[in-house]
Amino acid sequence: MILFIFSLILTFMLTLLVSGNNLSAAVGTLVGSRIVGRYGGVIIGAGGFFLGLVLEGRFLHGAALSLIPHSYFYITYAFLVSFLIFLFANIGRAPLSLTMALAGTALGIDVRIGRLIDYKFVILMVAFWVIAPVISIVVSYFAEKGIFRRNFKNVWNVARWLKFLIVISSFLTAFTLGANTLGFIANVEGFNFLTITVMTVAIFSGAFFLSSGVIKRVGEEMYSMRYSNALVSLVVSSLLVEIATFFAVPLSNTQTLTSSVFGVGISYKYKAIYMRPFLIIILTWILSPSIGFILGYLV
Numbered sequence: 001m002i003l004f005i006f007s008l009i010l011t012f013m014l015t016l017l018v019s020g021n022n023l024s025a026a027v028g029t030l031v032g033s034r035i036v037g038r039y040g041g042v043i044i045g046a047g048g049f050f051l052g053l054v055l056e057g058r059f060l061h062g063a064a065l066s067l068i069p070h071s072y073f074y075i076t077y078a079f080l081v082s083f084l085i086f087l088f089a090n091i092g093r094a095p096l097s098l099t100m101a102l103a104g105t106a107l108g109i110d111v112r113i114g115r116l117i118d119y120k121f122v123i124l125m126v127a128f129w130v131i132a133p134v135i136s137i138v139v140s141y142f143a144e145k146g147i148f149r150r151n152f153k154n155v156w157n158v159a160r161w162l163k164f165l166i167v168i169s170s171f172l173t174a175f176t177l178g179a180n181t182l183g184f185i186a187n188v189e190g191f192n193f194l195t196i197t198v199m200t201v202a203i204f205s206g207a208f209f210l211s212s213g214v215i216k217r218v219g220e221e222m223y224s225m226r227y228s229n230a231l232v233s234l235v236v237s238s239l240l241v242e243i244a245t246f247f248a249v250p251l252s253n254t255q256t257l258t259s260s261v262f263g264v265g266i267s268y269k270y271k272a273i274y275m276r277p278f279l280i281i282i283l284t285w286i287l288s289p290s291i292g293f294i295l296g297y298l299v
Helices: 004-019 023-033 038-067 073-091 098-113 119-146 155-189 193-207 212-221 227-246 251-264 275-297
Strands: none
Touching: 004 023, 004 073, 004 098, 004 155, 004 193, 023 038, 023 155, 023 227, 023 251, 038 098, 038 119, 038 155, 038 193, 038 212, 038 227, 073 098, 073 155, 073 275, 098 119, 098 155, 098 275, 119 227, 119 251, 155 193, 155 251, 227 251
């Protein structure tokens, strides 16, 4: 009972940090392109998180079942390790993949206790982690270069439509993050009414109180987003994560979104990209599962 309470508390804390840190993956480009203010973006993002978790969160049941034994001792330990890794990333304002940290910790636990590992699923998951960012870069590059470089007669009318589509895309990106990342947490803990209630409170609390730093980094520091830039980035990111969700594979929106922003950026002859934030994020993608695996093995 005590371990169950601890795991539920950590579920709340993880969801709180995810909602604050990863909100940038949904609305960073929306805010960065000046379509809405920060609080408008937060409302759109938090609403998408909640609906994605409730409507499609169960799709990640297979991933939770494959990666970690349903023991509250191991669940509590995995959540604690992931929370600490994620906390340091949040302090450093780096959009970190909780998916990688939690999956790495779970695999470390599996190896330590000699649990039978579903290698087919692990290979599929890692393949998504590697291939999805590459696809994001390539598709975003050609979409921005080929579709949105045309000269339109009614520029203002096109701009209004782009604004509308970006708002919709931002919501859908938040929806897929809620379904995938938050759905993964919910299924590890146990997808039930109590878990969803606790996570809902954490979603809105984290989105409103912990999101300003990472929204600024993704939306403003990485790239001076135009409307077409933001739309391409969000659509490519949300589609890839939705595909991963239907395959029950945990995939981070920060990976796909950051990669698509990068793909859009390099499509320009005169680039306006600041490489340092991208390099920091790539480093966290490598370190978070590695550190998680090591600490999981030391359980």
